[in-house]
Amino acid sequence: MVVFIVLVIGVGLIYLNFCVTSPLAVAEAYLNALEKGDFQQAAVYFHSKPFAPTAAKLTDAFDKFAAAFGLTKIELLDLVPIREKVHQAEYNFTIKYTSKFFEPIVIQNQLRLAWDGVFKWKVIWQDNLPLPAYGLSASYSRTRLESGRGNLYDRNGQLLAGIGSYITIGVQPDRIQDSEQLLAAFEEVLGLSPDYVQQLYQAPGVQGHWFVPIISVSERKYQEVDPILRPIPGVFFRREEIRGYPYGEVLGHITGYLGEVTPQMLEQFTERDYRVGEIVGRSGLEYSLEPQLRGRPGYHFYVYPVAGARELLAERQVVEGQDLYLTIDVQLQELAYKLLQQHQAGFVLLNATTGEVLVLVSTPSYDPNELVIGISSQRWQELSNDPALPLVNRALQGLYPLDSVLPETIIEEVLNQEAKLYLPAKAGQLGQGQLLLNPFQLASTVAALANDGKLPRFYLLRNDQEQPIIQDSASSKNVNSVTLEGENHIWHGGIVNKGDQTLAFAILVENADIDGHATKQLVRQFFLQAGISN
Numbered sequence: 395m396v397v398f399i400v401l402v403i404g405v406g407l408i409y410l411n412f413c414v415t416s417p418l419a420v421a422e423a424y425l426n427a428l429e430k431g432d433f434q435q436a437a438v439y440f441h442s443k444p445f446a447p448t449a450a451k452l453t454d455a456f457d458k459f460a461a462a463f464g465l466t467k468i469e470l471l472d473l474v475p476i477r478e479k480v481h482q483a484e485y486n487f488t489i490k491y492t493s494k495f496f497e498p499i500v501i502q503n504q505l506r507l508a509w510d511g512v513f514k515w516k517v518i519w520q521d522n523l524p525l526p527a528y529g530l531s532a533s534y535s536r537t538r539l540e541s542g543r544g545n546l547y548d549r550n551g552q553l554l555a556g557i558g559s560y561i562t563i564g565v566q567p568d569r570i571q572d573s574e575q576l577l578a579a580f581e582e583v584l585g586l587s588p589d590y591v592q593q594l595y596q597a598p599g600v601q602g603h604w605f606v607p608i609i610s611v612s613e614r615k616y617q618e619v620d621p622i623l624r625p626i627p628g629v630f631f632r633r634e635e636i637r638g639y640p641y642g643e644v645l646g647h648i649t650g651y652l653g654e655v656t657p658q659m660l661e662q663f664t665e666r667d668y669r670v671g672e673i674v675g676r677s678g679l680e681y682s683l684e685p686q687l688r689g690r691p692g693y694h695f696y697v698y699p700v701a702g703a704r705e706l707l708a709e710r711q712v713v714e715g716q717d718l719y720l721t722i723d724v725q726l727q728e729l730a731y732k733l734l735q736q737h738q739a740g741f742v743l744l745n746a747t748t749g750e751v752l753v754l755v756s757t758p759s760y761d762p763n764e765l766v767i768g769i770s771s772q773r774w775q776e777l778s779n780d781p782a783l784p785l786v787n788r789a790l791q792g793l794y795p796l797d798s799v800l801p802e803t804i805i806e807e808v809l810n811q812e813a814k815l816y817l818p819a820k821a822g823q824l825g826q827g828q829l830l831l832n833p834f835q836l837a838s839t840v841a842a843l844a845n846d847g848k849l850p851r852f853y854l855l856r857n858d859q860e861q862p863i864i865q866d867s868a869s870s871k872n873v874n875s876v877t878l879e880g881e882n883h884i885w886h887g888g889i890v891n892k893g894d895q896t897l898a899f900a901i902l903v904e905n906a907d908i909d910g911h912a913t914k915q916l917v918r919q920f921f922l923q924a925g926i927s928n
Contacts, residue, residue, distance in 0.1 A: 558638010650678020
């Protein structure tokens with residue numbers, strides 16, 4: 395009998411040691427399934443007797459938590475045995491939830507196991523996941539907090555892009571007294587066909603007392619049409635806030651404009667956390683300086699317990715957009731634009747002493763306010779197909795032939811310079827008997843000549859100011875201006891002195907119907923009106 399008992403015990407020990415999975419191994423397998431997000435597999439390890447959720451309920455609870463928290467990763471950090479008995483075991487474990495929106499949440503939790511049947515270790519459900527204090531029945535939400543967009547200013551603090559307004563012109567059908575007069579006025583001053591306007595306010599379901607929007611226009615356009623439209627019975631106006639560009643086409647190529655985020659941008663800039671329909675920088679500095687101007691949205695992560703009010707579990711602070719100051723002098727920019735607006739031209743004025751870009755004009759231009767409000771497809775086609783190319787920044791994107799009368803070593807340095815302009819530009823070309831430059835590159839070359847061949851680093855954003863590499867910018871006092879003609883394009887460049895500063899300029903008039911002398915007169919008039927010696 396004793397021998398039999400010993401034999402039975404020995405067989406039992408052998409079975410326990412070699413045939414029964416240890417509680418630690420089961421605990422690790424369960425937590426590894428959670429770590430992988432395999433909740434179907436995790437549910438396999440639940441004990442049959444106490445209540446345990448189905449795989450579907452466990453999955454649903456984690457999906458709700460993951461969606462609100464922005465869960466990207468579950469990571470098991472620690473598993474520590476507390477008690478391991480013959481038929482019960484207890485462990486502490488630490489798990490980390492990583493989010494795309496918030497700092498990681500690290501939770502400490504408990505895990506209990508017991509035999510389920512003959513020598514089978516299973517996990518006893520304690521309703522402590524995804525978060526220990528709330529269990530499976532909790533709900534979650536994430537609230538987005540938008541950042542305010544920063545403004546763009548010139549060097550003297552003049553607003554170039556910021557809070558502005560637009561005017562929606564509409565009609566109230568019940569107040570229309572003379573439909574023919576109204577429709578004719580809309581066609582005459584706004585270019586809208588009578589059929590189009592009439593279809594809007596006579597559409598099925600439109601009530602007679604409603605304000606029916608017809609078109610949105612900039613403040614400037616509103617000032618033009620208001621005296622004509624306001625006296626007409628039935629016409630009304632509504633002002634609304636929007637991103638505004640007070641100088642319009644004078645700075646259109648520099649500021650750029652805002653518009654709805656594109657599918658390509660959503661895919662390309664995932665780190666910016668754009669949302670479908672969001673209004674973002676689409677061109678110019680609004681696009682290239684988007685991260686600084688836009689800032690970053692913030693978030694609140696809430697849990698809703700089964701009983702009680704919601705609780706804030708995590709938050710990400712809003713990063714407000716920055717106000718940015720340019721080196722541009724908007725008064726000089728506006729003056730240059732007005733002098734050149736009848737031509738296809740580019741004009742650049744640089745501070746050869748500091749590297750600041752003071753003027754960057756391209757004519758003709760476009761009004762960014764028109765695009766922010768919502769440009770019609772017809773108007774967009776007009777801009778895109780205009781042979782005068784108003785959407786092209788000639789100062790940076792135009793390449794024009796220039797007789798190679800300038801030192802080739804300086805030209806090469808200019809072509810290789812790293813100017814911080816944040817705007818699209820074409821690289822010049824040197825060789826094959828022809829030199830192609832844009833106005834900015836010619837102005838840069840003149841600046842180098844004014845500094846004994848030393849090229850400063852040019853910049854457009856005042857925060858990017860760097861110590862100039864030139865030692866004595868005023869040492870070369872006599873740099874002759876140069877006027878070059880070729881293929882009906884007229885170049886003119888040179889330097890002027892303003893106090894202890896040396897300014898370099900370049901102008902290009904395309905397909906010129908004026909001669910070099912007239913171009914010089916335009917430049918002379920600019921500096922005369924600007925109060926700068928020439």
